[in-house]
Amino acid sequence: MLLAIDCGNTNTVFSIWDGDRFIATWRIASDHKRTADEYFVWLSSLMMLTRIDAQITEAIISSTVPRVVFNLRVLCNRYYDCRPLVVGKPECALPVAPRVDQGTTVGxxxxxxxxxxxxxxxxxxxxxxxxxxxxxxxxxxxxxxxxxxxxxxxxxxxxxxxxxxxxxxxxxxxxxxxxxxxxxxxxxxxxxxxxxxxxxxxxxxxxxxxxxxxxxxxxxxxxxxxxxxxxxxxxxxxxxxxxxxxxxxxxxxxxxxxx
Ligand SMILES: Nc1ncnc2c1ncn2[C@@H]1O[C@H](COP(=O)(O)OP(=O)(O)OP(=O)(O)O)[C@@H](O)[C@H]1O
Ligand SMILES: CC(C)(CO)[C@@H](O)C(=O)NCCC(=O)O
Ligand SMILES: [K+]
Structure with a gap:
């Protein structure tokens, strides 16, 4: 299953996609100090409490806060044994490239x-x-x-x-x-x-x-x-x-x- 993470400046939303639909969506305050271990404990508790048995094998991250990407990457590597796609990084392709001033990083x-x-x-x-x-x-x-x-x-x-x-x-x-x-x-x-x-x-x-x-x-x-x-x-x-x-x-x- 796919873990999709949308990190905004205020809140970070985690959703699990089973290939067909989102089976869970959880929200946490964005905080760059939060570690991969903290994310994992939080996610695992929610999965247990809501009886969601999701085998996460893939992940994608969009983050408007560059500093949180490091810990989110560690979360995916360490606990879900996958390399996340990070939107905006060169290795993450988009169907159509943005047309903006050179040197501009679009959120x-x-x-x-x-x-x-x-x-x-x-x-x-x-x-x-x-x-x-x-x-x-x-x-x-x-x-x-x-x-x-x-x-x-x-x-x-x-x-x-x-x-x-x-x-x-x-x-x-x-x-x-x-x-x-x-x-x-x-x-x-x-x-x-x-x-x-x-x-x-x-x-x-x-x-x-x-x-x-x-x-x-x-x-x-x-x-x-x-x-x-x-x-x-x-x-x-x-x-x-x-x-x-x-x-x-x-x-x-x-x-x-x-x-
Ligand atoms: N009636 C309401 N009054 C005040 N806030 C509300 C109301 N309805 C929703 N919200 C707020 O909307 C926010 C959810 O919006 P959203 O996730 O789009 O943006 P955000 O989390 O504030 O921003 P970002 O995505 O940039 O972190 C929540 O923080 C919630 O408190
Ligand atoms: C404008 C925000 C903060 C909205 O989340 C984000 O998209 C961002 O940090 N953008 C960078 C600048 C830009 O989009 O042109
Ligand atoms: K948002």
Whole structure:
């Protein structure tokens, strides 16, 4: 079975793919100090507690945090006796190369989202991912990542307000029904929620203008469903998009190997 690991700046998600479907998905806070042994104890306990008997023989990693790759590699080598594919490394092939400025390293999560989005929807696509940062990935007609947008993430924006202003509390995002807040928390939520709706709609409008053609928009990431409630923009919200991309990239590399 395949262990797919998606390490973001905030959370790391582990999923097990049995060749047909994901039989388990587990989430842990990203921490570069976590060792291979710690990952293994955590994964093994979850497998035991949920009675999942998975023989992991292969692994693929996407990591936006370069420092964690070392320990994740050790996890795969030592405990699952396999060499993981690492998205973004030269030995991990992509179906279509990104077209960006020379010397630019595109975030592996964005490359993976591009592959997954293209597989499900074809090209002329915008993938919006509400993670630590909110990213927009523009996918060309042939499936190439051709650039996009990186905006501060929703929780990051709320955290910035709290950190910078003594009277502003730490709060969670929610969808306020009105833009006019009648208390501090409602005002902050309105600023970030409706501010984000405007940001997403404005950026998509601008990208479509620049591309001068119809472009489908899909969304992923933990906060995507919340923002879907405030806009007509998203054709679909797909919470498994990154994992789907990891499975596709793994399969693509296997096929290359056997050719
Ligand atoms: N209603 C909500 N309010 C606040 N946070 C939410 C809500 N729904 C989901 N989330 C958050 O969404 C996050 C899951 O999103 P996702 O995994 O896409 O991004 P992330 O883990 O924050 O970022 P990264 O992938 O960059 O590490 C979780 O951290 C969860 O706390
Ligand atoms: C933008 C983030 C942090 C989103 O997870 C990640 O994709 C990243 O670190 N990217 C590197 C820069 C780039 O994608 O152009
Ligand atoms: K993510």
């Amino acid at each position: 592996p999560d964005r490359l993976v989202n591009t592959v997954a989005g293209f597989d499900r929807h074809g090209g002329d696509l915008i993938v919006v991912d509400f993670g630590t940062a909110t990213t927009f990935d523009v996918v060309d007609i042939d499936g190439a990542y051709i650039g996009g947008v990186i905006a501060p993430g929703v929780n990051l924006s709320l955290e910035a307000l709290h950190m910078a202003a003594a009277a502003l509390p730490h709060i969670d995002i929610a969808r306020p029904l009105t833009a006019i807040g009648t208390n501090t928390v409602a005002c902050m939520q309105a600023g970030v929620y409706w501010g984000y709706i405007g940001l997403v709609e404005g950026i998509v409008r601008q990208i479509r203008l620049e591309r001068d053609r119809p472009m489908k928009v899909i969304a992923t990431g933990g906060l995507a469903p919340l923002f879907q409630q405030g806009t007509e923009l998203f054709h679909s919200v797909e919470d498994d998009l990154t994992m789907h991309g990891l499975v596709l990239i793994h399969r693509y590399n296997k096929e290359l190997e056997t050719q």
